[in-house]
Amino acid sequence: MPGPTVGNVSKGSFMRKLDLVLNTAATREKFYDRFKAKNADGTWREKVLDVAADMMPLDAEERAHIGRHWFDPYQSWWPKQQPVDIIVRLGVMQIIELVKSPGGDVRGRTVDCYWLNGVDQVRLTALLSPTQVTAILFTPEIPFSDRIPANFAASAEPEPIFTVRHASRGPGEILVKPVEAFCEVVQPLIPRE
Structure with missing residues (x-):
């Protein structure tokens, strides 16, 4: 997991x-x-x-x-x-x-x-x-070695959690919307059950 x-x-x-x-x-x-x-x-x-x-x-x-x-x-x-x-x-x-x-x-x-x-x-x-x-x-x-792989999004769905931060989205997250220069709103992904 x-x-x-x-x-x-x-x-x-x-x-x-x-x-x-x-x-x-x-x-x-x-x-x-x-x-x-x-x-x-x-x-x-x-x-x-x-x-x-x-x-x-x-x-x-x-x-x-x-x-x-x-x-x-x-x-x-x-x-x-x-x-x-x-x-x-x-x-x-x-x-x-x-x-x-x-x-x-x-x-x-x-x-x-x-x-x-x-x-x-x-x-x-x-x-x-x-x-x-x-x-x-x-x-x-x-x-x-145990973190979410980059291709995880294909087998995952977004969690109802939203984070505003400086732009740095990585594996295991999806972009919800860009906010202002250098900022973004992201959601974590979880495995589909």
Whole structure:
């Protein structure tokens, strides 16, 4: 599974599946309970990847991709940032707690998750409003060999994300419109499902 180009905000299938789990009260609570459960010795009862694979659910290819590229201490895209799974675990638990926190709209808060790569460290940031918790997983760049190939556009579709920046469109993006001199609006591409 190729990753997005550096500096792109993307949703992708993992974040879309996480949105579905976190936007349904029953699955959100079960996800939270499984993430926070510990054994008598204080260790986590279940691995993050096992809970995610079961509840989102992840197919075998997605599970292998996330396990190797995100969480493996030796083969991951970010070995110096390991362990990443604890950041994901505690970050998702924080998101769920924020959904239930006081000050929300009477209809409750929804969750909207994104991934942005190309920063110095792995972190999961949650932005809170009365109607929504927006979660952004920040990660360092992915290795050049695993980025989206230049011919990716033929098998992809645009994500509903729009970025205005200086002109520098690369593989994995399409031009929406030129804005002013040296600027453009671009959209990231994701694989068709």
